[in-house]
Amino acid sequence: MLDYIIRRFVYTLITIVAVATILFILFRMLPGEPTMQVISPAMDPAVQERMKKAFGLNEPIWKQYFIYMKNLITLEWGRSFVSAQEVTSILSYRFWNTILLMAAGMCMTLVLGIGMGIIMAWRRNGAVDLIGTVVGLIFQAAPPFITGLLLLMILSYNMGFFPTGGMYAPGNRPDGLFDLLTTADFWHRLVLPTLTVGMYYISTPMLIMRDSMLEVLGSDYIELARAKGLKSRVIMIRHAARNALLGVVTIAGIMIGFAVGGQVVVESLFSWPGMGQLMVESAAQHDYPVAQGTFLMLAILVISLNFLTDVLYSYLDPRIKITAKGLS
Amino acid sequence: MTEINKDPLLSVRNLGVVYETSQGPVHAVTDVSFDVQENEVFGIAGESGCGKSTLIKALLRLLPDNGVATADRCDYRGSALMKMEGEAFRKEILWQEISMVPQSAMASFNPVYRVGDQVVESIQTHRKASRAEALERASELFDVVGLEPGLLKSYPHEFSGGMRQRAMIAMALSLDPGLIIMDEPTTGLDVLVQERILRRIREIRAELKSSIILITHDIAVIAEMSDRIAIMYGGEIMEQASTIELFENPHHPYTLGLKNAFPSITTMGTELISIPGSPPTLIGPVQSCPFAPRCPFDDAACHAANPAATEIAAGHVVRCVNYENSAQFRSLAKEKSTWLS
Numbered sequence: 001m002l003d004y005i006i007r008r009f010v011y012t013l014i015t016i017v018a019v020a021t022i023l024f025i026l027f028r029m030l031p032g033e034p035t036m037q038v039i040s041p042a043m044d045p046a047v048q049e050r051m052k053k054a055f056g057l058n059e060p061i062w063k064q065y066f067i068y069m070k071n072l073i074t075l076e077w078g079r080s081f082v083s084a085q086e087v088t089s090i091l092s093y094r095f096w097n098t099i100l101l102m103a104a105g106m107c108m109t110l111v112l113g114i115g116m117g118i119i120m121a122w123r124r125n126g127a128v129d130l131i132g133t134v135v136g137l138i139f140q141a142a143p144p145f146i147t148g149l150l151l152l153m154i155l156s157y158n159m160g161f162f163p164t165g166g167m168y169a170p171g172n173r174p175d176g177l178f179d180l181l182t183t184a185d186f187w188h189r190l191v192l193p194t195l196t197v198g199m200y201y202i203s204t205p206m207l208i209m210r211d212s213m214l215e216v217l218g219s220d221y222i223e224l225a226r227a228k229g230l231k232s233r234v235i236m237i238r239h240a241a242r243n244a245l246l247g248v249v250t251i252a253g254i255m256i257g258f259a260v261g262g263q264v265v266v267e268s269l270f271s272w273p274g275m276g277q278l279m280v281e282s283a284a285q286h287d288y289p290v291a292q293g294t295f296l297m298l299a300i301l302v303i304s305l306n307f308l309t310d311v312l313y314s315y316l317d318p319r320i321k322i323t324a325k326g327l328s
Numbered sequence: 329m330t331e332i333n334k335d336p337l338l339s340v341r342n343l344g345v346v347y348e349t350s351q352g353p354v355h356a357v358t359d360v361s362f363d364v365q366e367n368e369v370f371g372i373a374g375e376s377g378c379g380k381s382t383l384i385k386a387l388l389r390l391l392p393d394n395g396v397a398t399a400d401r402c403d404y405r406g407s408a409l410m411k412m413e414g415e416a417f418r419k420e421i422l423w424q425e426i427s428m429v430p431q432s433a434m435a436s437f438n439p440v441y442r443v444g445d446q447v448v449e450s451i452q453t454h455r456k457a458s459r460a461e462a463l464e465r466a467s468e469l470f471d472v473v474g475l476e477p478g479l480l481k482s483y484p485h486e487f488s489g490g491m492r493q494r495a496m497i498a499m500a501l502s503l504d505p506g507l508i509i510m511d512e513p514t515t516g517l518d519v520l521v522q523e524r525i526l527r528r529i530r531e532i533r534a535e536l537k538s539s540i541i542l543i544t545h546d547i548a549v550i551a552e553m554s555d556r557i558a559i560m561y562g563g564e565i566m567e568q569a570s571t572i573e574l575f576e577n578p579h580h581p582y583t584l585g586l587k588n589a590f591p592s593i594t595t596m597g598t599e600l601i602s603i604p605g606s607p608p609t610l611i612g613p614v615q616s617c618p619f620a621p622r623c624p625f626d627d628a629a630c631h632a633a634n635p636a637a638t639e640i641a642a643g644h645v646v647r648c649v650n651y652e653n654s655a656q657f658r659s660l661a662k663e664k665s666t667w668l669s
Contacts, residue, residue, distance in 0.1 A: 220435040227388055227430070228450045229422030239438055246440075318483045319439060 004314055012307040017069075019299040024068050027292055028061075072296070078289035080282075087293040090278070095297060096177060097167060098263060098274035104190055105197030105266075106256060113202045114248060117209025118241050124214060132210075136203030144262055148196040148269045155192065162192050165271035193270040197259065204255050205248050212247035216240045246317050253309030257302045336363035337506055337539050338387075341401035345379070345386045345563075348394045355610050356382040356395070357563045361637065361645075364507065369533065369540045371554030371571070373547060373586070377607050379563035380543045381431065384509050388426065389417060405506065424454045427500040428509040433492045434516070437484035444480025447499045454503055469498035472535075473528055490521035494528065501532065509541045514549060526553060547590040551575060556643070559583050562608045562618025565637070569644040579646040579654040582619050584661035601664050617649070624666045625650060625657055 039051050052058050056067055071077065077087040116136075120129040139147070156162045163169075167180075167189055174180040216222065217240050225235045267276035275294050282290035314320045345357040357379040364370045372380050386397035387409065402409045404425060412421065430436045437446055447466040451457055457465070467477030473494040484492060493513060500508050513529070514522040526549065533540060544550050550557055551571060558568040559582060567580040578584055585603040605622035617623070620630040627650070629635075635649045650657075660666045 220430060220432050221438040223390060224428075224430050224436040225438070226390055227422060227428050228453060229418045229424065230449070230453055231418070234453075243438065243440055317440060319485050 001314060004320070005311055008307055008310050012303055015303050016300055019303070020069065020072055020296060021065075023292055023295055023299075024065055027288060030288075077293045080290045081287045082282075082285050082290075087289050090290060091275070091293055091297050094273060094275045094278050094294075095301075097272060098260075098267070098276060098301075100180075101190065101193055101197070101267070101272055101274060102256075102259060102263060104194040105201070106252075106259060108194055108198035109201040109255075110205050110248075110252060112198065113205030114209045114241075114245070116202075117206045117244075117248075118213060118236065120206070120210045121213030121217065121240075121244075122236055124210075129210075132206060136206050139199040140201075140203040142200070143265075144196050144200045145265050145269060147199050148193070148266060151192050151195060152269070163189055165189075165269070167273055189270075193266050193272055196266055196269070197262070200262065201255055201259060204251060208251050209241075209244055209248050212244035213240055216243045242316075246313065249309060249313050249316060253306045256305050256309075260298055260302050260305075335366075337366050337368075337405060338364040338541075339401060339403045340387075340399060343383070343386060343397065343399040343402060345382050345391065345395055345397045347392075348396070349611075352611050353613075355563055355612075355614055357386065357397075358614055358634075359637070360560075360563075360565050362558055362565065362568060364539050364541060365555075366506075367533075367537050367539055368556065369542055369554045371542045371544070371550035371557040372560055373544060373550045373557060374560035375545060375607055378560045379610075380545075380560055381511060382563075383560075384428065384511060384541070384543065387509070388422065388428065389414075419454070423450055423505065424503050425505050426507045426509065427503065427505040428511065429493070429496050429500045429513050431511040431515065433496040433513075434489060436496060437492060439484055441483075442480065443482055443484055443487065443495050447480070447495070447502055450499055451502050465502065466498070469501055470495070472501065472532060473498045474524075489517055490525065493517060493521075493525055497525075497529065497532070501536070501538070504536065505538060507539050507541065509543070511543045512545070513542070514546070515544070522549075529553070547586055559586065562614075563610055564614075564618060564634075564647060565645070566619065566648070567644075567646050569641075573641070573644055577644070578658065579640060579644075579651045580619075580648050581623050581625050581657055581661065584657060585622075585667065588661060588667075599664065601667055604667060617647075624660070625653070 039048050041048075043051075049058070056064060059067070075088050077091070079086055080090060083090075116128075116132050120132050123129055152164060156164050167186060168174055168183065169185060172185070174183055174186070180186050222235060222239055225239050226232075230239075263274065264276035264279055266272065267274045268280055271277070275298055279291065279294045279298070281287070282294060340363070341361045343357060343360040344355070347354040347356055360379075360383060362370065372383070374380055382391070382395070385391050385395070387402070389397075389409075391397060397410065399410055404421065407421075409417065409421065437443060441449075444463060444466050447469065448459060448462040451462040451465055452459075455462075463480065466480055470477045470480060475491060475494050475498065479487070479491070479495075487495065497510075497513070500510075510529070514525050517525065529540070530553065532538075540553075542550060542553055554571050556568070556570050557574050558565045559574075559580065560566065561582050567574065567578065567583045569577075574583065575587070578587060582603075585601075588601040589603065591600060603622055608618050608621070610618075614634050616631045616633065617626070617635050620626045623630065629649045635647050637645050637647045638651060639645050640651060646654075648654075
């Protein structure tokens, strides 16, 4: 088990280094000088040269790469071209806002989706099964910027149940995470973006859960569980759902990765001050240090979540340990 | 013979199972009657698809949704199994009174739970026992089937096929049931492991008072283990008798054919004769003897109606219109040409 986790962790680190390297190359391939925002072409060439030197841009590319990597590790992620704030301090605030929204969305998606999947498999070909499948697929087919807009239009603009966006009322910025989480207003504002995320992704865990439940229900150990005289609820939950969960966990890792990307749309739509919104803003303003930091942070988030999925999987399926040993 | 017929443990009369399929009703089991006595091994033998497994699924109410079982009688120690309320059946009969060793022990343990926990689960479902008490019982059971009690902590995939089979038998014994149904308990195991498992089953049977229904397609295994045998074909019991009677005085042409198809020590060196053709599909109502198309001794009567079961001696039941000619059949059945014509 530990052996497997350590190896997975090393792979995770290698992946992060690879992503950082790709980012380094990408940002240097962007059209135009990345420094155009700061170093105006109108300046005296000698001054331009001196500023380039200050940024280390006159060094050979390999040396720049090592400085870049060193700075990443020591958390010297630079300052925003626009606000001159430290990138790390901007990110540390934005990071948690994204996590909160994602956690809410994914919890809703997974809990409801898995629950629905179990019920649909249990009562297969029944009303719940049919409605669940159709509604789930409609939600999945509708892009979040449409469902989000519809929700805003109906529930917020027409009916006035919810505010149109933001994480807190203007001028009411909470001090720190605890203060935020204990404000009723925050939870109120969380509802619509969570619904938007949840509606878009729910069909994935729901249909996967339903299908793997049906597959598991046909297996010999379920028949034996029935022969053992277990209650049907126990068979459904302890034997069927527990084993069907394996399929969902695999998909959940991939789905969460997509959801992080989808976060850009949802955050922009609901003016949610998270990393997705930051990414759009910084790209629009050519704020390269912030954009680079946001990209990297999101990549690290996705890769770490995949690592956690693998660990969870090895805990859920005892057979994986043997396989891991066999492969090493 | 008359005295064992008193108070059988399980008494089944005219049990039938019909599956509704898109191609019409499939009569998987038709008109099956038998008794299992206390402390007896009752063998059911037949080819794949003859209805053996459907029969036990019907007894345990494990039939899929499209399967319907009917019976004039299906009594276990006086309680009518088919008429019991579902919840009572689950609590009082399943595993507590009738347990089973399934056909595929390999796949019948849930792969994500430790073997010991699965044995504990079967105990705690029916008895008020603490986890420690249940584990204690589980290690006793492992001891009975010849497994290290330490193996209770293992996962099913860490067991060999033989070990899983033993663990399954241990689990089936966990509540001292009156009847254990063993569905092909040694299929897929190599001969040595098979022999060890069979020996263990015999020892257990001597120690405990459970009766066993042993289902197999292996005539050798069934002859070695059973007190009485029923031969099934096409969803019906073709012949039923005590083991000795069945092998010394077989009446049904199918029994003769089955005997031919298995090697025996006394007739070593003679060529095995198989029965040409394949089992019936069982779709639609039964209107003739199901074995008639493959039977070398068939005549018009065989194809006209499905023969009724006849008790030709105490406890010896044959379902064949021509059972009176069995002496002639027996000598003819030894010739390969009889079966090929």
